[in-house]
Amino acid sequence: MNSMIYKKKSPLLFFLLPAFLFLVVYLYYPFIQNIINSFQAISGLGTRATGLNQPWYANYVELWNDPSMRTAVKNTLLLVLCTLVFQVGTALVLALIVDRIKVGAKFFRTLYFFPIVISATALGLLFNLIFLYNGGMLNQLLQNLGWASANIDWKGEKHYFFTMLLPILWQYVGFYFVILVTGLNNISTDVYEAAELDGATGWKRVRYITLPLLRNVICTCLVLAVTGALKVFDLPWVMMGAGIPLDQSWLTGTYMYNQTFTRGNVDYGSAIAVVIVVLGVLLAQIANRVFKEKEY
């Protein structure tokens, strides 16, 4: 039976076709249409194009000169960097600690993974209350402890990036934590025992045994973190809305959404979407090359 499948290739095509059609209809066609839209004049969401822009590449010129777009790209790249360092980094530290404890490992796995199952919108609303200016949890806490004399505007120019970043990092730490813990579990105890006999304990054990053997898993996490950070949208949108403060917190995703759905600048939003795709492909390629897995 199995040999039949491998000899005749046509059944394979038959099984691949539905998924291919699905992608063509729901991904490639909209994607190509989006590229076309970016060159056209579309005055409102869902309305027909009235023709090509004058010149046809006008949106891309505007993108180049748009300070909010520059802010969005800068913030997105910064977010990618922070994700790599703090999200995967924190997950790694937590995984190494949990791997060493004998009691409660399962509890911590569930605990750290839990934020992922909560909707980003709900988390955004939750953190909005925490960072609220008047009567927010954090401001109340700081004032009650005597660490602040007045309300702090956590979404103001001084703190906005931290306010936006913290919930994003917090939400996905658990995701990488679970992947890394699974990777740690796959390292044979024999290796550790042999290392111990050779005198490798504590930090040496981590540095010379765990991290090298976990390299491929860490690389996978880093690639996922890069591509994941590029797609972050819902949480910052709920918390920072229209680039709060003063157009400084835009990410490429939130800026595209704002231009398309709030401002009705559909063709410009399409141009931003094209840039997001190009940026995504580029960064994913770089991440794949930099964090290439090794064969052992």
Place this chain on the structure above:
Amino acid sequence: MKKTLALILVLAMCLTAFAGCQPTTSATTATEAPAATEAATEATAAPEAAMEPVTLTVVTSYGGDDGNRANYEAALAGYEAETGNTVLDASATSNEDWKAKVMTDFETGTEPDVLFYFNGNDSDAIVSAGKVVSLDEIRAVYPEYADNMKEEMLVASPVDGMVYSVPVNGYWESMFVNTKVLEAAGVAVPGADYTWDQFLSDCAKIKEAGFTPVAVSLQEVPHYWFEFTVYNNGSTADHLNVPASSSDETGMKWAAGLEDIKALYDAGYLPENTLTATDAETVQLIADGQAAFLIDGSWKVGFFQTNCADHLGDFALSYVPAKGDRQATDLIGGISMGYYITKKAWDDPAKREAAVKFVEYMTSDEQVSVFSVTAVTALKNGVIPADSLDSLQKSAIAMCAGATSVVGAVQDKLTSEQRGDLFANVKNIVTAKITAAEAIDSALAK
């Protein structure tokens, strides 16, 4: 066996993938512009399956935080009990996102059966595309449709001069005050002769007393202040003029209005976090007795009734301070929204009757009276007086009674793209990142 199972799974996947692509009769017809002959034919054809209970999809702006949300929910329940029909309500708070979503639904053929929406320029696209049904067409089949409304107050579409929507209540925009805060700051409740200079002087006193003078989120809703500061720099006669550029007469008037907002920001009369706070956060300031003044609309009365029931007496309606040719008693207002029946529902024999009944129910004298205790209506017989009015409602009625003129909002003359750009730039104007003239030109270029 495995092949059969695999085949079934593949077919199921195909069917699932393309289920949403199947055109329905109503969706197809909804995309076509109405032909006069078709309308005439439809007008004489009574719906056969009209009496069967149906499910209506309805979209309104009576979202979660609307002052009339509770009334709306009660009205829906009343309609469902009376007709046996079911209403799938997809209402949300009116803002630019909501408007964009409504338009997208129409463009993608997923529009509701009944829509409560704006009747100015905002609805041009759906009227032009023939996606809503005119009162003339509905009355050809249902002659008594909206006959409780004053014809002259039904707002015609700018597209073709025909009426498409049936209003519930009009709106006014004016100034809410927290009387407790004013008292604590030693400031009198503003009267009908309130001037801009008095207002600035009062703001200084209020600030000195440790309160926030004006509750406004410039980041999210600078709309009301824009409207009145522009009005203050012009007159009722020219308020609805839209500039061609920042350098013409109207453009300079707009720029002066925006500069007035900047002056309030520079003087520290707005909330400290006005550039980062949401509208809900700043409104809460006046509700909590931390701010004195709030410009908002008639729909905000319900907010205070719901959220400040235990200290409703702390709030009153006053007039927005005036300067130039405008008197404080000159208000922004009008009838800007109404119920539309979509072509999709009208062409569906099962839903036509239900949609008509729904609009008739929601715009009946009884319902309009519930929704419009303090607002303008188009009812021929006027509003049925409420059994008892609370202090804020009485204050609102007194404020309306003192109005010397009512003019529409000039921002409704802008496209959503222009409006979005202009209001997004208010925060940049007050922080001197761009000038008011640059913001106006940027918006007009959209």
